[in-house]
Amino acid sequence: MAHGDFVWCDLSTYRSDVTKGFYEAVIGWSYVRDWQSNGDPYFIASNRNRQQSGLFDMPAKYREIGLPSFWMSYIEVSDIEDTVARAEKLGGKIELKPTPFFKTSRIALIRDPLGAGFTVIEKPALPVRDNLASAGSMVWNALYVSNAAAVIPFYQALFGWISSVGDQSGRFAMKLAKRHISDVVELPEEIRGASQFWGVFIGVNDLTVARDAVEEMCGKILYETSEDRSVLIQDPDGAALFLRETGSAATVSEGQNVRETAGWKWKTLLALAILWIGVVFEVYLIWGILFLLWVIPALKSGKTYLVEPIKKLEHPVLYWALVSTWIVLSAVMIAYGLWPATS
Incomplete structure (x- = not known):
């Protein structure tokens, strides 16, 4: 918002x-x-x-x-x-x-x-x-x-x-x-x-x-x-x-x-390309950034999504559970991408 x-x-x-x-x-x-x-x-x-x-x-x-x-x-x-x-x-x-x-x-x-x-x-x-x-x-x-x-x-x-x-x-x-x-x-x-x-x-x-x-x-x-x-x-x-x-x-x-809103959705296309790069090359940092990009609009709009839409006004506990999950996953993926475990 x-x-x-x-x-x-x-x-x-x-x-x-x-x-x-x-x-x-x-x-x-x-x-x-x-x-x-x-x-x-x-x-x-x-x-x-x-x-x-x-x-x-x-x-x-x-x-x-x-x-x-x-x-x-x-x-x-x-x-x-x-x-x-x-x-x-x-x-x-x-x-x-x-x-x-x-x-x-x-x-x-x-x-x-x-x-x-x-x-x-x-x-x-x-x-x-x-x-x-x-x-x-x-x-x-x-x-x-x-x-x-x-x-x-x-x-x-x-x-x-x-x-x-x-x-x-x-x-x-x-x-x-x-x-x-x-x-x-x-x-x-x-x-x-x-x-x-x-x-x-x-x-x-x-x-x-x-x-x-x-x-x-x-x-x-x-x-x-x-x-x-x-x-x-x-x-x-x-x-x-x-x-x-x-x-x-x-x-x-x-x-x-x-x-x-008509025309090319270049942001979505760019995110999709980055997602595939992360999958193919196993770049965990990209996953962390993508999780973070899910968090920001969820905090702005008061709604998120996992299988079905979840809105903060209607289901506040579930909404914050999901947003907190995205934040934790983002932090873990970014940390793992910057400091990968050594064997």
Whole structure:
């Protein structure tokens, strides 16, 4: 994972029992109750044995000011104190100062210069959003504003994102280390509403079926775009969420990431060649380096693989057992390669 990656989303709602039932019917999530650091309930939405999002009752201070229900995007940061300080200097507003989030993380709620809110999270122990994920997962995040130029410099300075030149539709692609990570989209108020907001996109298998379920469960269809198979819905408690049909180019924001990942995988080809050299010539040092190359992405992504995928968030003991094994094997192979046993 890296500073500036999207890693989680959750819903602040007034009627958790109603909204849980709504998303169970529309998306297929099931919920398990956990607890926030302050002792309040926090419901984890899951499907396919994967934790997908959170849901919790609106805090009292937001109820008092009449804040509507809302979906929140979480962005990983390397140093939350530094991020919060820089956000203030850049014209942002800190709604929630750094506070514990479960056992290992800390979060802070920030509003950008136009008022769109997002949460930053330090040490999330969460997987990076997968644009190609299956139904039920967060597949995209986009910022909808009245004036992109007023906020793009803020996000560039805060997260190191790089902006492309906007297209005719007022869409600006934001990249992190050459990855298309989000969009900033200018929309008129009659479509966007009065708020500036970060939109969360959840994948569904069939958009038509999902739309029908929304209406059957007393939700609303607010806006639909045919070109990327997405629809903006509103749940019975008033929170807005995008549904995007998976398995289409829309899942990766109009095919951008598909184009970026196409072509020769030279790193994989090089690693395969090195692997064969290690086997043919019995070079143990190469095996040590390859084990190390398995460790680094596992630590960054929070997932590893042995016969089947193992994710730190879902199976922490098994995950660390595997990663520790790779580290030990790497050290042994490197040591044996540098200082072979003498007969």
